[in-house]
Amino acid sequence: MTRETIGHYEILDKLGEGGMGVVWKARDTRLGRLVAIKAMPAERLADEKRRFFQEARAASGLNHPNIVTVHDIFDEGANSFIVMEYVPGKTLEWRWKS
DSSP: OOOEEETTEEEEOOOOOOOEEEEEEEEETTTEEEEEEEOTTSOHHHHHHHHHHHHHHHHEEHHHEETTTTTEEEETTEEEEHHHHHHHOGGGGGOOOO
């Protein structure tokens, strides 16, 4: 079985989906670490893509234990991606469900 890849990242599992796209758990094949990849689909407007990368640039300038580290941003084909630190555990969604 051949696993799907995005750039040099091997996709392992879908973590979630939201307004800006899908988040995948992946393995960085160059550094051998787990990462989370936020994928923005190609059909998004140019302004949404600009905000997507603006979010990544803003987060990459922060260093705090409660903020994930941004490792990379890139385009592949018409899709855009933010590669972040993978943090195992529950999603925040559980805090608002009764």
